[in-house]
Amino acid sequence: MAKAKPKIQGRVTFEEDRCKGCGLCVNACPVNIISLDNNKINAKGYHPATVTDMDKCIACASCALMCPDVVITVERL
Amino acid sequence: MAIVFQKTRGLTDVETHYCPGCTHGIVHRLVGEVLEELGVLDIAIGVAPVGCAVLAYKYFNCDMHEAAHGRAPAVATGIKRVHPENFVFTYQGDGDLASIGTAEIVHAAHRGEKISTIFINNAIYGMTGGQMAPTTLVGQKATTAPYGRDEAHCGKPIRIAEMLATIDGAKFVERVTVTSPAHVRKAKKAIKECFKVQIEGKGFGIVEVLSTCPTNWGLTPTEALKWLEDNMIPYYPLGNFKRPEEVE
Amino acid sequence: MAKVLMKGNEAIGAAAIEAGCRYFFGYPITPQSELPEYMARELPKVGGVFLQAESEIAAINMVYGAAGAGARVMTSSSSPGISLKQEGISYIAGAELPCLIVNIMRGGPGLGSIQPSQTDYFQATRGGGNGDYRVVVLAPANVQELVDLVMEGFDIADQYRNPVMVLGDGMIGQMMEPVELRKPKPRELPPKDWATDGTKGKRKPNIINSLYLAAEELEAHNKRLQEKYRKIMENEVKVESYKIEDADVVIAAYGTTSRIAKTAISQLEKEGYKVGLIRPITLWPYPYDEFDKINDKCKGILTVEMNSGQMVDDVKIAVKGRFPVYFHGRTGGMVPTPNEIIDKVKKIYGGEM
Numbered sequence: 086m087a088k089a090k091p092k093i094q095g096r097v098t099f100e101e102d103r104c105k106g107c108g109l110c111v112n113a114c115p116v117n118i119i120s121l122d123n124n125k126i127n128a129k130g131y132h133p134a135t136v137t138d139m140d141k142c143i144a145c146a147s148c149a150l151m152c153p154d155v156v157i158t159v160e161r162l
Numbered sequence: 163m164a165i166v167f168q169k170t171r172g173l174t175d176v177e178t179h180y181c182p183g184c185t186h187g188i189v190h191r192l193v194g195e196v197l198e199e200l201g202v203l204d205i206a207i208g209v210a211p212v213g214c215a216v217l218a219y220k221y222f223n224c225d226m227h228e229a230a231h232g233r234a235p236a237v238a239t240g241i242k243r244v245h246p247e248n249f250v251f252t253y254q255g256d257g258d259l260a261s262i263g264t265a266e267i268v269h270a271a272h273r274g275e276k277i278s279t280i281f282i283n284n285a286i287y288g289m290t291g292g293q294m295a296p297t298t299l300v301g302q303k304a305t306t307a308p309y310g311r312d313e314a315h316c317g318k319p320i321r322i323a324e325m326l327a328t329i330d331g332a333k334f335v336e337r338v339t340v341t342s343p344a345h346v347r348k349a350k351k352a353i354k355e356c357f358k359v360q361i362e363g364k365g366f367g368i369v370e371v372l373s374t375c376p377t378n379w380g381l382t383p384t385e386a387l388k389w390l391e392d393n394m395i396p397y398y399p400l401g402n403f404k405r406p407e408e409v410e
Numbered sequence: 411m412a413k414v415l416m417k418g419n420e421a422i423g424a425a426a427i428e429a430g431c432r433y434f435f436g437y438p439i440t441p442q443s444e445l446p447e448y449m450a451r452e453l454p455k456v457g458g459v460f461l462q463a464e465s466e467i468a469a470i471n472m473v474y475g476a477a478g479a480g481a482r483v484m485t486s487s488s489s490p491g492i493s494l495k496q497e498g499i500s501y502i503a504g505a506e507l508p509c510l511i512v513n514i515m516r517g518g519p520g521l522g523s524i525q526p527s528q529t530d531y532f533q534a535t536r537g538g539g540n541g542d543y544r545v546v547v548l549a550p551a552n553v554q555e556l557v558d559l560v561m562e563g564f565d566i567a568d569q570y571r572n573p574v575m576v577l578g579d580g581m582i583g584q585m586m587e588p589v590e591l592r593k594p595k596p597r598e599l600p601p602k603d604w605a606t607d608g609t610k611g612k613r614k615p616n617i618i619n620s621l622y623l624a625a626e627e628l629e630a631h632n633k634r635l636q637e638k639y640r641k642i643m644e645n646e647v648k649v650e651s652y653k654i655e656d657a658d659v660v661i662a663a664y665g666t667t668s669r670i671a672k673t674a675i676s677q678l679e680k681e682g683y684k685v686g687l688i689r690p691i692t693l694w695p696y697p698y699d700e701f702d703k704i705n706d707k708c709k710g711i712l713t714v715e716m717n718s719g720q721m722v723d724d725v726k727i728a729v730k731g732r733f734p735v736y737f738h739g740r741t742g743g744m745v746p747t748p749n750e751i752i753d754k755v756k757k758i759y760g761g762e763m
Contacts, residue, residue: 095166103177105181105182105183107383108183108382108383109383109384111384112384112387113342113343131182144166146166146167146343147343149166149167150188150343151188151342151343152187153178153185153188153191154177154178154180154187155169155170155187157167158167158168159165159166159168160163160164160165160166161164161165161166174615203609203611204608204609204610204611205608206608207479207606207607216621219617220617223615224608224609224615225606225607225609225616225617226615226616226617226618226619227474227478227606227617228505228619228620229471229475229501230471230474230501233467233468233471233474233497233498236463236467236468236469236471236472236474236475237474237478238475239461239468240433240471240472240473240476240478240483241475241476241478241606243433243476244459244475244479244480244483245479245607245608248607248608249608265464266464266467266471268464269463269468
């Protein structure tokens, strides 16, 4: 029987147009699911931060703690 | 489903003018959160400096004054003496507080003025374009120290927290940084404790925040965090220098 | 209230407290220190705050804070100290805050002396600090007028949201005269709904500020300021005139110098000379129009000041070239004598100047 690992599932939302693409959230994420979206340019002209694999989010809010522009909301599902 | 983190009511919706990755934004947010959590946002009156945070009066969601360069502690003194029941804070950078405004900060602390100060130390003049600050490290290059700060020529950088901790009227003095989530949590704790010192009528409090200036340091935001940890923390040690129970 | 004998500097304090001023931020400097000393003694008795700042710069910035917070507030100093306050005065004017600033002038430039002078006329009336701004400048000639102007000065400041300066020389600060504290004519003062006292969650934040980074915004702000200054020029000019319609020579003098001029005029009248006087009470706004009333046959205007010639520029503007304008001044704490003035007037009469 596989060991059941208690899993916290989170969801982060970025207010994309206010993101300055500084990457501090990318650096802070312990599960490495944030990246700057090089295929997108937001209203400010930056590549905004985006989450590649939301299922892995653990709702730790490290990204939000480091965001200088307060663009991140974190929820625990 | 629970919200773990959302924007504080302590900040307005105005987008800041800070450069990408500048940690001013983190500190603004912490101040806003603490004002809200301590229930003083609606009675708060803040004083913005001259420097990168000159527009802070647009960002904090409370009554604000914009002060002349370095004079924020004097302006805050005038406000607090008129409204002793209100919460009064200044938000100042290193040119503002540690250079042109040394007399004002020293004497506000010395009088035990019941105000709280957030002091951003990023070892450079940001707004004017990267000139040498009193806090610029020895050897660190700046536009007015193109060969690096020369100790023989302009002395060593000034340690404000240590200096203010020697003053009786200063009841809370702590140096923090915001280079990681753990440090951000500690910084918020210090700001909260500092603000409580005012709320409890104990005297002057200051939190010095080691901060980054990726633009004028010529580094990416992430590199800037590392540079700060490797170069600034060894010269500007983190920690609490004073809290009320130690002086009373 | 009965008249009481008071020294000028202390009378300012008494008048300020009577006018409802409860906050004083200052720094010691001769020859005005009796005023902060008086406030240190008296303000606590009425629940007010006297605070000795670490410098004049800090004191005026405390005034900026207190004025923005909605208080009736003042500071005082003397010439070199007023120089240090110019930064704050410019910010207060820019942020449109009311306050009273007292300058008991001493000799300059630099450290100068501690003797009476009128050498800060330019600084007071032309701005002193940076930017296009104006400070209402009141120049009392005796201690009664000093207390009247201090009391009215607070109302003028509140009405226009503008700094008001009482400009006295060292003599008026030190002289003792009987005074009565009497209320100025009532004015309709606007509510201070712009003051910072905490939003209480009931309104948007109030912001006290003089920064307008957008060029069009700063220009609009300056236009508003100029419009306000125009209203002050229309409404607030104060001047005392004596026999200017019929005079052969008119003396222009303000402050205590005008009293010396009056002594000279009464002596000259005894000798049959017809000499008038224009005494500006507001140095800004300046009573330019008063000079239009001078009769065309006037031989000249003699400006008398305790400086090397400052108000004389405004007199020249005022007479628009209609008459020759002469100047007599003493400096360094030397005070013009009636005889010096009489001598000059006679020379103007005789066409010798």
